[in-house]
Amino acid sequence: MKKTTRILHKKNWFISSTQSKSIPHRDKMSTFVKAVLLVVIGFQAWIALAQDPNGCPNIVKRAGWSASKSSNVTYQIKPVQHVVIHHTATQSCNEMPVCKEIVKSIQDQHQKQNKWSDIGYNFLVANGGNVYEGIGWHRVGAHTKGYNSKSIGIAFIGDFTKELPSAKALRAAAKLLQCGVNMGELDENYLLYGAKQISATASPGKALFNEIKEWDHYDPSPVL
Template identity: 40%
Template structure:
């Protein structure tokens, strides 16, 4: 069960959801609080798998430093409210809280208000995801369904199916195409202009 604590600060409301599903909380990885939040309507029916195209990591301290650097880049250079991804998985097979289950992320332009973005630290054009990383993400998704954050009939997609990118990388994309709920033809859910 997720516990939610909210604090009203003038017109800004900040909520902290105690991480569930085995997720390393933002507080534990020493992340910054979001500048602003927009709540994600749940349950969400789209899960987007990505990679960061950064170096990978295998130790907790390396992974946490990479995530802090990504968050700083997103908030300082790109002017996002928070780290863009909903969750980030390291080479240490730990899942880290990004914008989380409750808040709209900034991971896939045009789809942020209707999806969860899960990003693997590393470049999966070059690297193979480990069985432990893959299992961690499968468990996160399963828990998301059990907790009511994800619809039981959610669609799983690779980032590149929705925008022009190489993400999640050839090797990770090849793997997720074998997962239940993978949506081969994304045209039914694509934003139409």
């Protein structure tokens, strides 16, 4: 006698007389997978927030790029009222080992040739999206004469006369600024300038300067 296969339909389940397993409907599986993904994404976001509630970008600390010790430290009054944007006028970088070498070479130049106590910038931003701690928050730098004691100097690594920093770098800088506000290091109404507005320099380069003119805190008329 020929054996027949009988298939029963019960809602979204398919049961075969020759099959002992039950297979969920594809739509239910899809919904389940989406739910799991949402839980995973939400958990990752929670972990990120728990690790850094101030929403700071990835900041490579001084030890991470083998910084030399500062010969003198002068502190600022918080919250700082101004931000000055620079470019380093060096090669740009994406990979961390290359960026570390560039940051260290800038510190060497500032300390050995310029005879400064440390690297002049508070922070440096690379095209790879990492931020490198220079002298850091609430410390007086040596980046913009007349504004060092009352501003944070942020330098984008590279020459941005003709081209912009990467989208990753621009996002990292924006996060750094908001991080500073959240931490109480920057005044929430801080004013932002390009170095060329204050000093006789081409920094931060024409392309980058045109970019920062569109940023929320940009001030076209710094007090000199």
